[in-house]
Amino acid sequence: MTLLDPNVAATALQDAPADAATFKLAMRHLAGAVSVITTGRGEQRTGFTATSVSSFSMEPPAMIVCLNRSSSSWPVVQQHLGFCINLLAHDQLHVADRFSGRGGATGVARYEGAAWQELVTGALGLSDALTVIDCELDEAIERHSHAILIGRVRAIRTRETAEPLLYWHGAYRHISNLDRVLTSA
Template structure:
């Protein structure tokens, strides 16, 4: 019988800090039940039926709202929206609907709050939930999109927020 090595959780978390990712705020709920969370675990899934993948810890205070409302909005933050990321990450102590203070919001197709000045917004119906260990993998079917072309993304890398420093290389020729 083969013995699989056990990977240390701390080493795994440190390793994952080397993945640079766009910072998004996932909004969910309505009225006083509005809440949300900061995520770097957002990825496109399909363009055929436009859909995205988002991971959320099921012990998160946002999970019950995701499960109840079955829709969410991915708000990809621009470089000047670190304060929004901090608020939705809970670093300033705000919870639930308090996290929406200090930013402008509007609604798209699902009625979920969309950040007015986000780099891009993907308004989604929850299509599928896959539970895996401590997390839920959300597959959202995109219902509406808003995009700005005039700003740079907020990035998260090695435990801190970052900005793009410039292009490393030109786009490949088609």
């Protein structure tokens, strides 16, 4: 079966136990745009790669991001009281890798290898990201392993012409060729 097999749609859905392993497999079907969330100032700067990003409300403009509270970014978000959502373009896979911790980079070292500009909240926005959305932390709702971060939008920058970096079935992908798995350099 290829991922885009037209016969897949004809397959009947089957009940499965709602345990963690089955849930993890089910979530592989949830295609997501890849963002890098930046937070902190100076030597405290850090951030993480995220797919759990969504617009939340129009009035006022607000976003949500879900953050694992075991992540090194969680105490920094609480102290900085803001974060910046950088929606990645398909040619920014190397930035996604660094901010996911792959390769071992931590904290401010995750910013190396890309160009950044300081925004209204003091967080850094990625030059040439598809869209950069700088947010002030409105509320952090702690539930289970994660915190739901609600961010009030303070500044926006966009780049109109590029395509997004996607994550689906455990791999980074390009929207115009979903069968092609992108790998790191």
